[in-house]
Amino acid sequence: MDEATKQPKKRGRKPGTPKTGGRVKGTPNKATAEVKSLARQYGAEVIARLADIALKSANETAAIAAGKELLERGYGKSITMLSGPDEGPIPVKNEVDLSGLSPEQLRIIASIKVD
Template structure:
């Protein structure tokens, strides 16, 4: 399907990079009311007896003052030491077959591949 191509070139409207005047005015009004809004949130936090309101207002103040916290993932890195050589697929298969048996290895392989693509064999190994 071909991408949409307009019949005529665009005319009118703001030029690229020109700020929207209404957005600028709203931003200016909001900035003028900012200190009052922060004071209102702080007053809510101090005067409320509802824990949900206290928590929500405290979170808003912290987000505004320090920025929203980022989402981090802790990843544990396990280095490959000289004593831990990598095994070839054949060596891994032999080790798993020895510990699980032929039927156990085959069942594990089917289960793992079914979890990967929901079919039973990885997509790149299926016969075509």
Template sequence: MAWPKGTPRPEGAGRKKGTPNKITADIKALAQEHGATAITILATILTTAESDQAKIAAAKELLDRGYGKAMQGVELTGKEGGPVVIAASDLDEKL
């Protein structure tokens, strides 16, 4: 049941912390049954496809699964591209 925004939920409502979501756990288990086949198919596409685009897509998928997705850099700047300045008063407000 969806609760209206800003409305507190009754105590004890929802799943307890750490309890796995049964629906997504079932889907994940089903997908994992086909993992080896999917990897084999991707490897076959990588080595036999005529299209460079298909080879690149297969290679990317294999690398993402084998080594994790590449980290993306994030650059943070302050006002007008300057350094980020944190005042002590800003920290006091958050605490």
């Protein structure tokens, strides 16, 4: 604590200064890359096992889970459609309360041109 002002000392960078350190954007994490590389060694074998479970398992839950994994790997996750009441569109409230704004603020908003 700063004894002169009795305020806690601020840590970190000052507002407006650029971030420093860390990985450059787009550079892969080395640990993650290593784990992915190790996991990929088993990819074909695991996919074959999933297919075997999906097609031959007596346990229906396991067969469904394995089939789902295979399909998601091959085709991507399925899209979840969202809908509002009675399968219609989702209602969206597009109203903004401007009653708390000053006349000057309202003039500024009114002068904004929207293309």
